[in-house]
Amino acid sequence: MSVLKIDTHAHYLPRDWPDLARKYGDDRFPVIHHTDDGRHRIYKDGKFFREIWSKTWDPQERVDDYARFGVQVQVISTVPVMFSYWAKANQALDLHQSLNDHMAATCREHPRHYAGIGTVPLQSPRLAVQELERCMDQLGLQGCQIGSHVNDWNLDAPELFEFFEAAADLGAAILVHPWDMMGTPSMPKYWLPWLVGMPAEQSRAACCLVFGGVLERLPKLKICLAHGGGSFPYTIGRIEHGFNMRPDLVATDNPRNPRDYLSQLYFDSWVADPRALQYLLDTCGVSRVMLGTDYPFPLGEQSPGAGIASLQLGEVDQARLYHGTALEWLGLSKARFD
Template sequence: MLKIDTHAHYLPRDWPDLARKFGDDRFPVIHHTDDGRHRIYKDGKFFREIWSKTWDPQERIDDYARFGVQVQVISTVPVMFSYWAKPHHALELHQALNDHMAETCRSHPRHYAGIGTVPLQSPRLAVQELERCMDQLGLQGVQIGSHVNDWNLDAPELFEFFQAASDLGAAVLVHPWDMMGAASMPKYWLPWLVGMPAEQSRAACCLVFGGVLERLPKLKICMAHGGGSFPYTIGRIEHGFNMRPDLVATDNPRNPREYLGRMYFDSWVADPRALQYLLDTCGVSRVMLGTDYPFPLGEQEPGAGIASLALPEADQSRLYHGTALEWLGLPLARFA
C-alpha cells in the first residue's frame, strides 16, 4: 500500500549565511565540524544538531524504505521562518530553501512532494513567493507558522495570503513555532511538550473564530501534530462558544465543532488512544500520515501509530495516502 508522510522536515546541507550578510545573529546558520557534526546556531548560540538524513535525498529514501513508506512531503524546519526579519531579507532565505526543495522533488519525483515557505511578515511578498512555488517550482503548497509575530492567523493583514492559497488550491501546513510562554518555562523541554500543542490550538481557534475558514471554504489547511490540543479540547471550546457568545462568537456565529470537518490533521499524536480519538472526532477522511521526521519528538517508526489500530483496509488506505493526495491535489499516478 502506498504510504505518504505529509510531515517530513528537510533542509539543504548549506544555506545563505544571512547572519553575516546582514549583521544579524538571529538568522540561523549551519556549522559543519571536522569531526562530522552538523549544528545550527541562532542568536549566536547552539540551537540544534542535525544529521545528514536531514538533507540527503537517497539516505532518506533508504531510511523510509525500512518502514514501507515510499513518499515524503518535505517542508522546512520552523526555525527558518524568520518572520521577525526584514521582509526582503527573509525572502532571500525562503527562496533558497524553496529552490533546493524543488530540485529534490524534480530529481526524485516518485519519492518526494514539497511544500515551500514564505515570508508572512509581508503578505504581499508571501503571495508572490506562494505563486512562484506553485506555478514555477512545481511545489504543492506552503508551510506556515502558528502565528506571525504579533499577528494571529485571524489578522486582517494575513487574509490576502489565505485567499491566494485558496484560489491556487495550495496545501497549507500550519506548524507550531516560537512557542507561547517559552521564557517562563525554560526547564524540562516544556516549550515543546506544552507550548507546541497550545500553539496549534491557538492557530486553529483563530482560523475558526476569525472566520477565515468560513470565508474561504476551499482553503486546504492541515494542522500539524494532530492539531495540537485543539481536537482534544473541542468540548471546552464549544462550551465556551455556547455559554459566552458575547466573547467567543464575535466574528463568526458558527459552532467551532463544525470546522473539524474542514481541516486536515496529521496522525502524529504519540499515543494510539489519542489517534483513535482524533479519527472518531474528526473522521478518517480528515487525517493523514505525518511523522515530524527526522527529529526525536517525531514518530520513530513512520506509520506505526496507524498500524497499531488494526483498521479496515479502506481506512488504512485513506490514512496512508488517500487524504494526503486530496490535500496535495495530486493523482495517485504521480507516485506509481
C-alpha cells in the first residue's frame, strides 16, 4: 500500500475572478485575460504579470497530474499577487471572499484530494480575523496564507497581534509566503527578486515573529514558512551569533535565543537541493518539515516528493514528511483522505 502524500504548498486560482480593476477603477488589482489562442494571462498595473495554465484551476487535471507522482492530496492556497494588501480593506475583502468561496467549493467537491487555506485582508486585522473565522467555521478551510509583511508592517507589528492571537485560538494553520520582495526596484535583472528576495523575505518574517515575541506569547500558533523557511534556517547560526553578541540591538523585545523557536515553526520541504533538505531536517527536526512543492509554477518542485525520496529515509521519517507533519499542522486526521 502506498504511503499517503500531502502537498502543503500548492497554488490555486479560479479560472475567473471579479474584475476589481474595473469595479473600483484601480489597475493595481490583478485581472485575468483568456486569449483566443488558448492562453491565460494575469495582468496587474495594466501590465503583463504572469501566464498561468488550466492546471492552476482545473481540480481533476491537478488530481491526475499529481497521481503520476503518487501524491494524493493538495493543500491549496492562492497566488500571493492576490493578497492586495495595498488596497482599501473592504475592496480587498471582496476579492478574498471570492477566492475563499471558490476554494471551499473545490474542497467540498473533492474531499479526498483537497484541503484549503484561505486568504484574508491583513491590512485590516479586524476584517482579517472575521474572514479567518468565516474560512474555518463556515467554509471548512484549515487556516490561511499570509504574506511575509503587510505594507509597512512587519509581522511583529502590534497591529497584527490580534490576528495571530485569533489564529492561535482557532487552531488555524498559517502559511507565510514571500511576496512584494524587498529590493525589487534595485534588482531588475536576472529574476533576482525571486532568486534572492524571496529567501530574504522569509528570514525577515521569521526573525520578526521570533524577536518580536509573537511566538513566545502564542506558543500554540501554527506557522509554516514556505520555501523551506527561505534563508532563515540556513543562517540561524549568524542570527543566533548576533543575538548573543549584540543583545542590546537584537534582544530588545524578546530575551530568548532565536534557535529555540526552530522547534515551534513548521517548514515545507521545497529547497531545491537534497543537501539543503538534509540540513533542514538535521537543524529543525523531521517533525517540523512537510512535503511542499510550490505547484504548478516553474520555481516549484517539478517531480513532487522527489526531494524527500532522494534522501533514502526510513519509513517512519518518510511518513512523517509525506503526511504526518502536515496533518498535525492542518489539525486533520488521516481518515479524512481515506
